[in-house]
Amino acid sequence: xxxxxxxxxxxxxxxxxxxxxxxxxxxxxxxxxxxxxxxxxxxxxxxxxxxxxxxxxxxxxxxxxxxxxxxxxxxxxxxxxxxxxxxxxxxxxxxxxxxxxxxxxxxxxxxxxxxxxxxxxxxxxxxxxx
Numbered sequence: 001x002x003x004x005x006x007x008x009x010x011x012x013x014x015x016x017x018x019x020x021x022x023x024x025x026x027x028x029x030x031x032x033x034x035x036x037x038x039x040x041x042x043x044x045x046x047x048x049x050x051x052x053x054x055x056x057x058x059x060x061x062x063x064x065x066x067x068x069x070x071x072x073x074x075x076x077x078x079x080x081x082x083x084x085x086x087x088x089x090x091x092x093x094x095x096x097x098x099x100x101x102x103x104x105x106x107x108x109x110x111x112x113x114x115x116x117x118x119x120x121x122x123x124x125x126x127x128x129x130x
Contacts, residue, residue: 001030001038001058001109005048007080012046012056012116016080020068020091020106036063036107043114058111068104078110 003011003019010016023033030037038044038060045054068091076084092100 001044001111002047002050002052008046008048008055010080011058011111011113014113016078017112018075018078018108018110020079020108023065023105023107031107033105036065036109038063038109044111046113054117056116057114059114061110061112063107063109065105066108067102068100068106069102 001019007016007019021031024031025033027034040060040062043057043059046056046058047054071079071084071087073084076082076087079087081087081090088100092098
């Protein structure tokens with residue numbers, strides 16, 4: 001599964017265990033509106049961007065299509081954010097019009113870290129978190 005590098009870093013140190021993704025109208029997308037390509041019970045590579053080498057493996061625990069809603073701080077922490085406010089601000093900043101719509105449908109994928117690749121991100125090694 002592809003993540004921005006800083007989010008992949010958070011997964012590798014156990015700070016992120018959930019991701020939410022917008023459903024896509026494209027049937028070739030893993031996030032297609034009709035089904036998510038990620039299957040509970042299977043493991044997948046953690047990639048810091050499309051076409052980048054895997055930095056670890058994760059096990060998908062659950063996949064559900066839900067309303068974005070208003071997260072509490074505990075769920076925001078699962079997403080890798082300090083507060084729900086931080087999550088809503090980033091989500092809105094990445095959307096056209098800068099809107100956070102709690103009614104929006106999203107894929108919610110929960111996962112657990114299985115393994116970290118032998119060669120961690122240079123940033124992790126430098127920070128001593130590797």
